[in-house]
Amino acid sequence: xxxxxxxxxxxxxxxxxxxxxxxxxxxxxxxxxxxxxxxxxxxxxxxxxxxxxxxxxxxxxxxxxxxxxxxxxxxxxxxxxxxxxxxxxxxxxxxxxxxxxxxxxxxxxxxxxxxxxxxxxxxxxxxxxxxxxxxxxxxxxxxxxxxxxxxxxxxxxxxxxxxxxxxxxxxxxxxxxxxxxxxxxxxxxxxxxxxxxxxxxxxxxxxxxxxxxxxxxxxxxxxxxxxxxxx
Amino acid sequence: xxxxxxxxxxxxxxxxxxxxxxxxxxxxxxxxxxxxxxxxxxxxxxxxxxxxxxxxxxxxxxxxxxxxxxxxxxxxxxxxxxxxxxxxxxxxxxxxxxxxxxxxxxxxxxxxxxxxxxxxxxxxxxxxxxxxxxxxxxxxxxxxxxxxxxxxxxxxxxxxxxxxxxxxxxxxxxxxxxxxxxxxxxxxxxxxxxxxxxxxxxxxxxxxxxxxxxxxxxxxxxxxxxxxxxx
DNA sequence: TAAACCATATGACATTTGTCATATTTGCTA
DNA sequence: TAGCAAATATGACAAATGTCATATGGTTTA
Numbered sequence: 088x089x090x091x092x093x094x095x096x097x098x099x100x101x102x103x104x105x106x107x108x109x110x111x112x113x114x115x116x117x118x119x120x121x122x123x124x125x126x127x128x129x130x131x132x133x134x135x136x137x138x139x140x141x142x143x144x145x146x147x148x149x150x151x152x153x154x155x156x157x158x159x160x161x162x163x164x165x166x167x168x169x170x171x172x173x174x175x176x177x178x179x180x181x182x183x184x185x186x187x188x189x190x191x192x193x194x195x196x197x198x199x200x201x202x203x204x205x206x207x208x209x210x211x212x213x214x215x216x217x218x219x220x221x222x223x224x225x226x227x228x229x230x231x232x233x234x235x236x237x238x239x240x241x242x243x244x245x246x247x248x249x250x251x252x253x254x255x256x257x258x259x260x261x262x263x264x265x266x267x268x269x270x271x272x273x274x275x276x277x278x279x280x281x282x283x284x285x286x287x288x289x290x291x292x293x294x295x296x297x298x299x300x301x302x303x304x305x306x307x308x309x310x311x312x313x314x315x316x317x318x
Numbered sequence: 319x320x321x322x323x324x325x326x327x328x329x330x331x332x333x334x335x336x337x338x339x340x341x342x343x344x345x346x347x348x349x350x351x352x353x354x355x356x357x358x359x360x361x362x363x364x365x366x367x368x369x370x371x372x373x374x375x376x377x378x379x380x381x382x383x384x385x386x387x388x389x390x391x392x393x394x395x396x397x398x399x400x401x402x403x404x405x406x407x408x409x410x411x412x413x414x415x416x417x418x419x420x421x422x423x424x425x426x427x428x429x430x431x432x433x434x435x436x437x438x439x440x441x442x443x444x445x446x447x448x449x450x451x452x453x454x455x456x457x458x459x460x461x462x463x464x465x466x467x468x469x470x471x472x473x474x475x476x477x478x479x480x481x482x483x484x485x486x487x488x489x490x491x492x493x494x495x496x497x498x499x500x501x502x503x504x505x506x507x508x509x510x511x512x513x514x515x516x517x518x519x520x521x522x523x524x525x526x527x528x529x530x531x532x533x534x535x536x537x538x539x540x541x542x543x544x545x546x547x548x549x
Numbered sequence: 550t551a552a553a554c555c556a557t558a559t560g561a562c563a564t565t566t567g568t569c570a571t572a573t574t575t576g577c578t579a
Numbered sequence: 580t581a582g583c584a585a586a587t588a589t590g591a592c593a594a595a596t597g598t599c600a601t602a603t604g605g606t607t608t609a
Contacts, residue, residue, distance in 0.1 A: 155466055157470060158547070163466060163469070163470050165462065165466065176455075177455065177458060177459060177462070178455060178459055179451075179455060180448065180451040180452045180454075180455045181452055181455035181456050181459060182452065186459050186462075186463060206448065209444060209447055209448060209451070210444035210445075210447070210448070211444070213440060213441035213442070213444075213447070214441075216440055216441070216444070216447040216451075217411065217437065217440060217441070219451065220410075220411040220440070220447075220450065220451065220454070221411045221412055221413065223411075223451070223454055223455075223458070224407075224408065224409060224410060224411045224412035224454075225412050227408060227454070227458035227461075227462070228408060228409055228412060228417050230458075230462055231396065231408070231417075231458070231461055231462065231465070232417060234462070234465045234466075234469065235386055235394060235396065235465075237469075238394070238465065238468075238469060238508045239388060239394050239508060241565070241566090242565075242566075268585090268586065268587090269586070269587065269588090270585095270586075270587095277469045277470060278566075278567090279566075279567055279568080280586090280587090281566095281567075281568080281569095281588085281589085282565090282566060282567070284586095284587060284588060284589085285588085285589075287587095288587095288588075288589080300574095300575080300587090316389070472595070472596090473595075473596075499555090499556065499557090500556070500557065500558090501555095501556075501557095509596075509597090510596075510597055510598080511556090511557090512558085512559085512596095512597075512598080512599095513595090513596060513597070515556090515557060515558060515559085516558085516559075518557095519557095519558070519559080531556095531557090531605090
């Protein structure tokens, strides 16, 4: 991880409008002074489970995984998030330590705002408070619906769901570089690595996808979407 | 469902302190005027998936299930909640329709506050805004951790998890009347009704629990907790 | 009160998923 | 660049879970 000094960049940041749009100049300056920018490389851990929460984090660029580690040391992914999903909101404001870990899946730019500054802004600006509540509703709903969709499907439906999720929501393209290993994909859908690989191979043999290492190409989107719908 | 007229009751309500404790008399009166009390019998639906959200709901008494219905008409339970879990917060403030249904598992008293009044209180009282954020963090964290615990276990661990959850969190007793059918229990742990029943029978044969219809008695809490820990 | 329906229960068997073994390829580091 | 560790891949078999059939008891409703 390295600290960035590109403080000017935030004047053009999408969150300036999306999240901080209602703040006055003064309030915005307050936030900005409590803010640091950090760059993480693939694989680096941004937050570790049980870390105390004293910052409000948001992604400016990149991709992260949210996960928990069980008592045997096995990881279980909860979600994959891109900028726009304010993941750190989930445990924030509960005055507790984080229930989750966060790690970078690719080069990721994270903004870190001291929680006290955010709380101050919430107290001085009511529209901002409502925006935070609104974002939080969206994010927790998204995570719960995702986990629900996975829980009720069998392995083919689960793999198809993730492949379509990455194509539609993350990369907006039928061809993309898979951001996680097969093992992590298994950890995301609560299946073993072997069966996850087998299912991908099956999709390849059936002509639904093409695989060249990490590069995935969805050849028959309709069929894939149907597998994911019927479970 | 019937409307209650027991408006006086809210002076002694636990939420008066827990959630509304920071409000001024005026703000509290505003909330109170936008409030209705409803009583639901076991089985009645409180909120239906896709209903527009225009109220802030909280349970005063009783027990509810949060669930989604899939395209085949099969229900999937997301959680079981008692007073203190403000479930309606989950989708609220997102300006959307509900992603979930809510139904009463026993006679349940629900307070319904017009969302506009809540928003007004958030805008006029900053401490209240932080309280709402705090509650929301807790609730969504709770649901996500629950789903995570279930996803990573096999059927015995899942059943044990729910039996312990009901004993420790809901009834605070090793003997209780199971609030859901075996089918609903299966829907909660994402397993078939048959295998859910089989697992309960196995626990009974092994002397871990006793069953008399709906009445469950945990005989060997230690062993049950161990099954739920080891998966 | 009888009939219909649903919840509980269990067996037999099919299907899905996990485990273990093994091989090859990829990517990282000394 | 060689060597090592991890990722990808596949087969054989074991274990877990689902499906279908059937039975019984309880509850609701005509």
